Amino acid sequence: VKHLLILLSVVFIQQPHDLVVVAGQPVTLPCSITGYHGMVLWVKDGLALGVNRDMSGYPRYDVIGDHSKGEYHLLIQRTELTDDGSFECQAIQAATRSRPARLTVLVPPDDPVIIGAPVVSLRAGNSLNLTCHANNAKPAASIIWIRNGEVLNGAAYTKTLLRDGRRESTVSTLHISASNIENGQQITCRASNKAAPNGKEATVTIDIQHFPLVNLSVEPQPVLEGNLVKFHCAAKANPPVTHYRWAKGGSMITDATGDTYEVLVDHSFFTEPVSCEVTNALGNTNISRNVDVYFGPRLAAEPQSLQVDRGSDAVFSCAWIGNPSLTIVWMKRGHGVVLSNENTLTLKAVRQEDAGKYVCRAVVPRVGVGEKEVTLTVNGPPTISSTQTQQALYGEKGQIKCFIRSTPPPDRIAWSWKETVLESGTSGRYTVETVSTEDGVISTLTMSNIVPADFQTIYNCTAWNSFGSDTEIIRLKEQGKNQVTLHPNQPHCNRFRLQPQAICLFGPAVTAQRRDGIIGKSIRRYAINNSLECTKNLVLFVCFHR
Numbered sequence: 094v095k096h097l098l099i100l101l102s103v104v105f106i107q108q109p110h111d112l113v114v115v116a117g118q119p120v121t122l123p124c125s126i127t128g129y130h131g132m133v134l135w136v137k138d139g140l141a142l143g144v145n146r147d148m149s150g151y152p153r154y155d156v157i158g159d160h161s162k163g164e165y166h167l168l169i170q171r172t173e174l175t176d177d178g179s180f181e182c183q184a185i186q187a188a189t190r191s192r193p194a195r196l197t198v199l200v201p202p203d204d205p206v207i208i209g210a211p212v213v214s215l216r217a218g219n220s221l222n223l224t225c226h227a228n229n230a231k232p233a234a235s236i237i238w239i240r241n242g243e244v245l246n247g248a249a250y251t252k253t254l255l256r257d258g259r260r261e262s263t264v265s266t267l268h269i270s271a272s273n274i275e276n277g278q279q280i281t282c283r284a285s286n287k288a289a290p291n292g293k294e295a296t297v298t299i300d301i302q303h304f305p306l307v308n309l310s311v312e313p314q315p316v317l318e319g320n321l322v323k324f325h326c327a328a329k330a331n332p333p334v335t336h337y338r339w340a341k342g343g344s345m346i347t348d349a350t351g352d353t354y355e356v357l358v359d360h361s362f363f364t365e366p367v368s369c370e371v372t373n374a375l376g377n378t379n380i381s382r383n384v385d386v387y388f389g390p391r392l393a394a395e396p397q398s399l400q401v402d403r404g405s406d407a408v409f410s411c412a413w414i415g416n417p418s419l420t421i422v423w424m425k426r427g428h429g430v431v432l433s434n435e436n437t438l439t440l441k442a443v444r445q446e447d448a449g450k451y452v453c454r455a456v457v458p459r460v461g462v463g464e465k466e467v468t469l470t471v472n473g474p475p476t477i478s479s480t481q482t483q484q485a486l487y488g489e490k491g492q493i494k495c496f497i498r499s500t501p502p503p504d505r506i507a508w509s510w511k512e513t514v515l516e517s518g519t520s521g522r523y524t525v526e527t528v529s530t531e532d533g534v535i536s537t538l539t540m541s542n543i544v545p546a547d548f549q550t551i552y553n554c555t556a557w558n559s560f561g562s563d564t565e566i567i568r569l570k571e572q573g574k575n576q577v578t579l580h581p582n583q584p585h586c587n588r589f590r591l592q593p594q595a596i597c598l599f600g601p602a603v604t605a606q607r608r609d610g611i612i613g614k615s616i617r618r619y620a621i622n623n624s625l626e627c628t629k630n631l632v633l634f635v636c637f638h639r
Contacts, residue, residue, distance in 0.1 A: 109194030124182035131186035201289035227284030326369035389461025403473030411453035474561030495554030
């Protein structure tokens with residue numbers, strides 16, 4: 094009965110399952126048994142590996158997990174081909190075993206070998222047979238041939254099973270006709286299988302020996318622009334050379350026919366190579382050289398001014414040539430900060446303050462300097478920069494000005510105060526005029542016959558364009574006004590006498606008391622001839638004379 098109860102309570106929570114692993118990698122076969130505390134045995138291909146955690150006969154094998162929880166996972170470190178097989182986890186006293194699990198060990202191929210590599214030589218006109226071996230792989234390696242990034246078709250493919258009955262060796266042979274071979278070509282053999290999906294490669298270079306071999310020398314180098322240079326084209330060929338042809342920048346040089354060419358060089362020889370083409374009975378070889386000519390900066394690609402939206406990137410490109418190596422410096426005009434030393438200047442997420450002139454300057458040490466200026470225009474909402482407090486004379490005509498920078502130009506400009514909005518023209522005492530300048534737009538609000546209320550009014554200047562708007566608050570201040578700050582408990586505060594016929598403006602919470610005993614409320618304007626006494630810690634009296 095006890096044995097039956099054990100049998101009934103034993104349950105595999107985890108069982109090993111089929112796995113595929115690349116040789117050399119670790120792998121874990123899970124086994125968890127609940128309700129069982131007896132001996133656990135791992136079996137491979139019908140042979141016992143060890144009981145519980147005893148795997149002394151297999152140094153790469155370990156039983157891991159929490160024994161108290163019934164965990165007997167089999168860890169195989171650095172798997173080998175011999176580990177390939179069927180595994181079971183068995184609860185011996187319960188006479189219970191897991192389902193069998195197949196462990197498949199994959200083996201990548203050895204590095205492929207091309208017979209005759211790294212260089213295969215042949216005579217012009219002969220066809221070429223290339224053979225590539227990829228050995229000791231499981232499963233057998235697939236082989237492809239590649240030239241100039243393209244797969245070559247038509248290769249013969251054979252594979253051989255090795256003595257261990259598991260690994261295989263592969264041989265691929267590629268035939269290339271003579272018309273499809275060029276000197277210096279590189280052909281690659283790539284071998285791959287499931288263990289090496291990215292493949293392993295071997296490359297061979299084709300050497301067709303008897304086309305002309307050419308060396309082009311230039312003397313002297315380096316050389317200053319305007320000096321004499323001699324080109325010498327030395328060639329070895331079989332059969333012998335029959336013809337020399339010279340060119341500069343792709344254009345024929347008709348007055349040079351032998352193996353030597355002499356010329357006074359200018360800056361164009363730095364960018365337009367001189368080529369020598371050597372011909373024999375089988376074909377020709379062309380080689381070219383640039384001359385190391387010293388010359389000052391010359392603009393190769395002119396930068397263009399840009400107009401971009403705020404928040405976008407602005408990318409300027411400016412290419413110079415010069416020799417010796419030149420240095421490129423990007424700066425904003427009027428600023429001393431180097432923004433870039435590359436051909437390209439990238440301004441990320443431009444702001445409106447980034448607008449302006451930018452200079453691309455090239456410097457060839459001890460030779461010369463060149464520069465080019467471009468303009469960055471940034472589209473965005475208008476920006477208003479005006480003095481927030483402007484002055485006027487009481488009783489005279491007064492003006493307040495609003496300066497607006499805006500790209501694109503503002504669609505609308507409006508002045509507002511109290512309940513009034515005025516965009517242009519005249520309304521009562523007020524007139525709005527707008528003038529465009531090179532730097533922006535100036536909107537002027539003109540007030541005839543300034544009255545005291547004008548000095549307490551808040552004026553709003555607002556501009557709009559398709560990107561948004563900006564507002565500036567402007568206050569008007571009387572020219573020549575007198576500000577007096579009185580402190581309690583100081584002699585001049587206790588008996589401060591205002592000049593007759595004065596209008597006094599107090600702060601919003603000022604309480605004043607006349608000497609005759611009449612207590613005033615919190616007031617902002619008070620006309621008085623008498624002395625005042627301070628009843629707050631700090632009182633600011635601002636008096637405007639009538």
